[in-house]
Amino acid sequence: MRALNVTMEEVCDALYEGNELPAEFLQTLLKMAPTTDEQLKLRLFTGELSQLGPADQFLKAMVDMPFAFKRMEALLFMSTLKEELNSTIESFAVLESTDAQSQHAPRSDTECELPREDSAGYSLTAKHALLDGEENLKKVDSFSR
Structure with missing residues (x-):
């Protein structure tokens, strides 16, 4: 004091x-x-x-x-x-300016590419096949013991 x-x-x-x-x-x-x-x-x-x-x-x-x-x-x-x-106001100003800059920047074809429907379906099918194969291996392994 x-x-x-x-x-x-x-x-x-x-x-x-x-x-x-x-x-x-x-x-x-x-x-x-x-x-x-x-x-x-x-x-x-x-x-x-x-x-x-x-x-x-x-x-x-x-x-x-x-x-x-x-x-x-x-x-x-x-x-x-x-x-x-x-x-906080300064942080929002930085975010806004960064967002505005990113919206006006040119993008390549590979950048921010979203998966197509057919490729997403394929990856899910492949995952299911792998999981099914793994379960079949477990069944075979349990019979061999």
């Missing part, structure tokens, strides 16, 4: 009001999230806040705030959504 020159009160206000905080800062705060046992200890703490260190004071404020870490996750999502949307 010192690096960003923000106070605990400013962070709490931003979380309550849903104001934007830097994504890196939110990621750091989410990594600091206390375990269930630590949350319980902080909730049950009844002493003076001055007895706690600055980090514990901040965590105590976060634990006392309803859904503080869910709020952080939501703010992080909102802050990264713009970047992800721009990236």
Whole structure:
């Protein structure tokens, strides 16, 4: 918090009001999230806040705030959504330009050739013959034992 020159009160206000905080800062705060046992200890703490260190004071404020870490996750999502949307738009633009280029490019006869009906029928017939032959071999093998 010192690096960003923000106070605990400013962070709490931003979380309550849903104001934007830097994504890196939110990621750091989410990594600091206390375990269930630590949350319980902080909730049950009844002493003076001055007895706690600055980090514990901040965590105590976060634990006392309803859904503080869910709020952080939501703010992080909102802050990264713009970047992800721009990236997706750029990707679609690249795909569209590639598609447009491929539609106008000359093609050879062998490129993207679809199988003809008669060749597809032949390959299926050949597969059936091979499978039937394999089953006949199994039958012969079982009789010879």
